[in-house]
Amino acid sequence: MRNIGKSYKEVIALNDISFDVADGELFGLIGPDGAGKTTLFRILCTLIVPDQGEARVRGLDVVEDFRSIRKSIGYMPGRFSLYQDLTVQENLEFFATIFGTTIEQNYHLVRDIYTQLEPFKQRLAGDLSGGMKQKLALCCALIHKPEVLFLDEPTTGVDAVSRKEFWQMLKRLKKDGLAILVSTPYMDEAALCDRIALMQNGRILDINTPQKISEEFVGVLYAVKSSRVYDLLIALRAHPLVLSCYAFGEYLHVTLAKSEDSKELESHLQNQGFSDLKIHLVTPGIENVFMQLLQQTDEK
């Protein structure tokens, strides 16, 4: 992709997007609703045309060569797009047939996933749970042996166990050499990608490996805890040494400019009556960095 731009009336959905995804790479687009992830998928899957820039999928231009591209990609849109009134098996047969193949011919590609669905193959797709629907949609996107897989928020609304299983499947597919572009609002999934792009309001804020992105955190991060969570949050945010403070799982995450500040903060809080205070240094993750980048863009 080179300098891709797309606007809807006065709304800029995508602004100067450029990056490459290699064969066998699992690439994540990370960002909230409205970041431009779905627009980008639609351009790459040849469903809409960009206003600016050019994009190629396996060397083919998304505008000129859209017919050839459509044969060699698998696309799983964000909204469940299978036929709800067809059974599990009928859906898969349908997708195989329109791509001129059969389930038997490419069964090896979907075997791991489809074996979990087979006990329910006579069930209507509309009657499956969220996690099962996603597995079926993935099978349907894979059955014609695509070279590139586009997955638009495949795990949104799916429970934590099914999400984990879904990502294990992606890891296996990647090993077979498939290039995978996947979007997600879940930060824990970002860490499972080879590389990620952090997106907000049509722009890429950062692009790198999860490890490198985690290292970009500015300042030092502390985890703080007390039984009086709400009071602690108020006290921390009011303190001049605290650059930011957000709830983070069991703890509150507090950003300070330097580690020496933590001693002063700790004694301040103890004076305020937080007797059961726990405070320790933590290694920042992708979510911390993303929050810092979002905060910087807000301030600009």
Next chain:
Amino acid sequence: MKEHPAISANNLTRKFGSFIATNAISFEVKKGEIFGFLGANGAGKTTAMRMLCGLLAPTSGSATVAGYDVASYPEKVKQHIGYMSQKFSLYEDLTVKENFLFYGGVYGLRRKEILLRLNDMLKRLDLVHALNTRVGELPLGWKQKLSFSLAMLHQPEIIFLDEPTGGVDPITRRKFWDLIYEAAHQGVTIFVTTHYMDEAEYCDRVSIMVNGVIEALDSPENLRSKYQAETMDAVFQELARGTITL
């Protein structure tokens, strides 16, 4: 008057034909508590929640919400609770003001009272300028805050939040939790479902439903120590793994 628990479920059961969606669940939620209601897709959360909101009659067992029996007084229950979900929220083609006047009217509040409370809420959310904007034009994060305020408009004792934070960025998600903490601090009881396991940690107590029954119920800290897990995500994986989610 004797202080009643915010929510009390006693062998609450709902069957659909031969399928038992919610199987004899019993628990209590204290006033002002943030109670996390977790479970895999298809574990029976939505069915249980609909019964507690007076929208679906139990097959057997009982539950009281805000002191009212859900089967006998579903309308009373509805008056005393607030409800917010990602799917059902505001009318996109009405302005913020029109939405509040409409819902306030449904709850029998006077126009003057509604506008007074709305003004107060918008000030605290720093959204006064959005008063006459059509909801469809607002960013998702604002809509979520407004939906929450709307659910609180009739000053309910308990608020049910069904996956309230889907699709927003990590900062917006946390700012939403600031609202939850604030409400709980003022004595409102919070009953919340989520797929974000870090949010489970923000709750005072958490229940985990598996195949229609409550498999675990305790504070996040106690659950982590009981299952020797470092995070609530690990606890959830341990309990919900291997269950068939249909």
